[in-house]
Amino acid sequence: MHSVDLSEAEAFFRQHAAENPNAPDPEERFSEALVEFGRRGTFGHTTEELEFGARVAWRNANRCIGRLYWRSLIVRDRRSVRSAEGVAAECVEHLRVATNGGRIRPVLTLFAADQPGRPAPRLRNSQLIRYAGYQGMESVIGDPGQAEFTRWVESMGWSGKGTDFDVLPLAIETPEDGVRLFDIPGDAVLEVPLSHPEFPWFAELDLKWHAVPAISSMPLRIGGITYPTAPFNGWYMGTEIGSRNLVDADRYDRMTQVGRLLGLDVDNDRSLWKDRVLVEINRAVLHSFDEAGAKIADHHHESEMFMRFVEKEERAGREAHAEWSWVVPPLASTTSPVYHRYYDESAVLPGFLPGTGWTP
Amino acid sequence: MHSVDLSEAEAFFRQHAAENPNAPDPEERFSEALVEFGRRGTFGHTTEELEFGARVAWRNANRCIGRLYWRSLIVRDRRSVRSAEGVAAECVEHLRVATNGGRIRPVLTLFAADQPGRPAPRLRNSQLIRYAGYQGMESVIGDPGQAEFTRWVESMGWSGKGTDFDVLPLAIETPEDGVRLFDIPGDAVLEVPLSHPEFPWFAELDLKWHAVPAISSMPLRIGGITYPTAPFNGWYMGTEIGSRNLVDADRYDRMTQVGRLLGLDVDNDRSLWKDRVLVEINRAVLHSFDEAGAKIADHHHESEMFMRFVEKEERAGREAHAEWSWVVPPLASTTSPVYHRYYDESAVLPGFLPGTGWTP
Ligand code: HEM
Ligand code: HEM
Numbered sequence A, B: 001m002h003s004v005d006l007s008e009a010e011a012f013f014r015q016h017a018a019e020n021p022n023a024p025d026p027e028e029r030f031s032e033a034l035v036e037f038g039r040r041g042t043f044g045h046t047t048e049e050l051e052f053g054a055r056v057a058w059r060n061a062n063r064c065i066g067r068l069y070w071r072s073l074i075v076r077d078r079r080s081v082r083s084a085e086g087v088a089a090e091c092v093e094h095l096r097v098a099t100n101g102g103r104i105r106p107v108l109t110l111f112a113a114d115q116p117g118r119p120a121p122r123l124r125n126s127q128l129i130r131y132a133g134y135q136g137m138e139s140v141i142g143d144p145g146q147a148e149f150t151r152w153v154e155s156m157g158w159s160g161k162g163t164d165f166d167v168l169p170l171a172i173e174t175p176e177d178g179v180r181l182f183d184i185p186g187d188a189v190l191e192v193p194l195s196h197p198e199f200p201w202f203a204e205l206d207l208k209w210h211a212v213p214a215i216s217s218m219p220l221r222i223g224g225i226t227y228p229t230a231p232f233n234g235w236y237m238g239t240e241i242g243s244r245n246l247v248d249a250d251r252y253d254r255m256t257q258v259g260r261l262l263g264l265d266v267d268n269d270r271s272l273w274k275d276r277v278l279v280e281i282n283r284a285v286l287h288s289f290d291e292a293g294a295k296i297a298d299h300h301h302e303s304e305m306f307m308r309f310v311e312k313e314e315r316a317g318r319e320a321h322a323e324w325s326w327v328v329p330p331l332a333s334t335t336s337p338v339y340h341r342y343y344d345e346s347a348v349l350p351g352f353l354p355g356t357g358w359t360p
Helices: A006-019 A026-040 A047-059 A067-072 A084-102 A144-155 A200-205 A238-245 A255-261 A273-292 A299-315 B006-019 B026-040 B047-059 B067-072 B084-102 B144-155 B200-205 B238-245 B255-261 B273-292 B299-315
Strands: A074-077 A107-110 A133-135 A140-142 A170-174 A178-182 A191-193 A208-210 A220-222 A225-227 B074-077 B107-110 B133-135 B140-142 B170-174 B178-182 B191-193 B208-210 B220-222 B225-227
Touching: A006 A026, A006 A047, A047 A067, A047 A074, A047 A107, A047 A220, A067 A299, A074 A084, A084 A107, A084 A170, A084 A178, A133 A144, A140 A144, A144 A170, A191 A273, A200 A255, A238 A273, A255 A273, A273 B273, B006 B026, B006 B047, B047 B067, B047 B074, B047 B107, B047 B220, B067 B299, B074 B084, B084 B107, B084 B170, B084 B178, B133 B144, B140 B144, B144 B170, B191 B273, B200 B255, B238 B273, B255 B273
Parallel strands: A074 A107, B074 B107
Antiparallel strands: A133 A140, A170 A178, A191 A208, A220 A225, B133 B140, B170 B178, B191 B208, B220 B225
16 A cells, blocks of 8 residues: 655645646645645545646656657546446546557556545556466466466456457456456457568468557556556557567467578577577567557667657756666667666656556 | 775685685785785785686676686786786787687786886776777778777877778887887787678678687776786677677678668668668677687577576575676577576676776
8 A cells, every 4th residue: 555645745746837837836736735635634636637647657667668758648537437347448448549540549547546444446457458378287378477367367257268369358356346357348459460571471370469558557656646556558669579478488489489480490599590580570560560550669760769758858957767678679779779878767756656466 | 096995805805715715814814914015005915816806806797798607717917017018918928828729718817006106007908909990081991989099009100001900009008118009919819700601792791800809998906906907808799799899880880781781671670670680790700700610609508608607606605796788688688588687786896897998
């Protein structure tokens, strides 16, 4: 549980006023919040404050390479939605607003904060869209990263089709109902079948990926208050799918299969077959999203946009903090301008807090 | 100037004794050093202490992925060599011992520490072997990273052949003679012409690289004393040449040339042509060194060896510190086990100190 912090609140009101000519006077605004806090042990932000706070939280996301676009974040204030059905419906609506027929928009949906004696609803999924992982005797069908979560929702009665790409249900916990599961309607999930610009056999691997990455496990801290349920999405950067989800040994692990089909010497790491496979899978990802009209960034372009963000922040009299190991793309790292400098790695608020990790 | 630190000396004598059954009693050894310090304002290490200290400095090199082999370091104690000619001759001998006909051995040559009123000799080169860079009107012939140093040695009368790969002279500074230059005999420099296992045109690019990377700009701090001149070498990891020296925009910058010869779409970063070029240049580097019988590590193997080092250190009751951004290979980073964890990044002594950077 994250407690209310009044000095953080005061600093936030000042920042809000400093960056927004139309914001209320921070001293007055803080007095108002103090009165409210005295009365009921917490206080409420205005929708305008939350919109600003959520955007700045993105601007402060040290692990995010995509921050140039922080002002464009669409913030959906849904603090009044408290029922499990309501939260589920708003998550689905989030996906529709974000997907936008492939022209993906950055969106954040903000649900209520905990209040004294009244816990707020929580999403138990790590992302709104993830594929189930079914643990078999020797191997996993689907996403091994979701095997534990899958077993858990199965224990509550969910059952998937058993394919490699079954979208998991939303698991929403409320004080009234405990955990309830909700399937996401198929038409709210844009998916992209993967093919390669040169190798026809690639399509026969029957790989696909969903177009919207929407993290739902990170609490959002704004102006002294923690919002535990605040799913947000951008668009993908290709390497997330092509260098991690499809190839990590504890994820879909398709490296060797693709290496063999490429005719590479997969028994000899020194042949750099892995390095070659990564290039081809990443090409397939970018190519397929482009063909499908689903927005996706490549790491070269996004690196340039990030450097522009860093410069813009400097011109605004701020310093862009960043975690080097997260913002440097994992493919052709040295060709990215992001590689060739260091950053202040310290965390700043408003910001997204580390998720607690999944436990049943 | 780095001053003598007696508490560091004491800690080092203890560590030496703790890790070496035959080392002298640390209390006695420290008393002895104290007496010597009282008499002449500094004290001397034994050759055996320096051998241990230099090896531990390597073990503590947080940016080095190659540390599994730290015990094998050959330490050449040359503190008595004080003339410029003597230092030059020992550097050449270092290269011969290290090169070993291609079966490269890790070697460190240790020259004197500064003493009160008596500065020690210094090497002004960043590495024992580097190629000159000649700044022309619009471009550089050779290594742009060495253009400033090249101009400096030219101002002292050196002149190179004007090729892309002219080995720079050693620039040695002594209190007696100031800076003097010494050419390195050609037969002390093993070089590898680069070719590609599949593409014959690659050899026609006339690229090559030297086989021994020998850093000569990092002072070595052991047991409270700084040794300003302590060149050391390992063997190369391929990416140092294939992902940096030959391709960085401020080094040989051959990315576009190779991309065109590969027939790739070099005007479109999203085609991932740069990612592909890196794979092929790195393949050429490993292939060529193998053909030439010159030892070189690939990043996959060296990553495994590094993880073994980390485990071994843990078993020895120590924790291996490391700088993530340096030890994670820049090619196919996510396939390296080194990528998937964090490290304590703090510096430990004995250790190599950051060089001062080159100034004329
Ligand atoms: C608009 C396009 C966006 C792109 C291309 C982008 C790109 C990325 C990438 C590549 C990562 C690293 C992910 C990983 O390696 O697991 C990341 C992390 C992150 N991004 Fe973004 N992002 C975008 C939008 C957003 C938005 C809208 C927000 C919040 C409002 C955001 C907040 C974050 C945070 C908090 C992390 C760290 C996640 C963690 O710790 O697991 N990003 N982003
Ligand atoms: C035996 C084979 C070795 C391999 C494969 C190896 C590999 C590497 C690599 C890849 C780097 C990063 C270089 C860069 O990105 O610029 C590095 C850095 C470093 N290594 Fe090693 N190394 C070896 C031997 C040694 C030895 C013998 C020493 C010292 C006795 C040493 C000390 C260091 C230090 C101090 C750095 C940091 C250099 C800097 O800050 O610029 N290494 N090593």
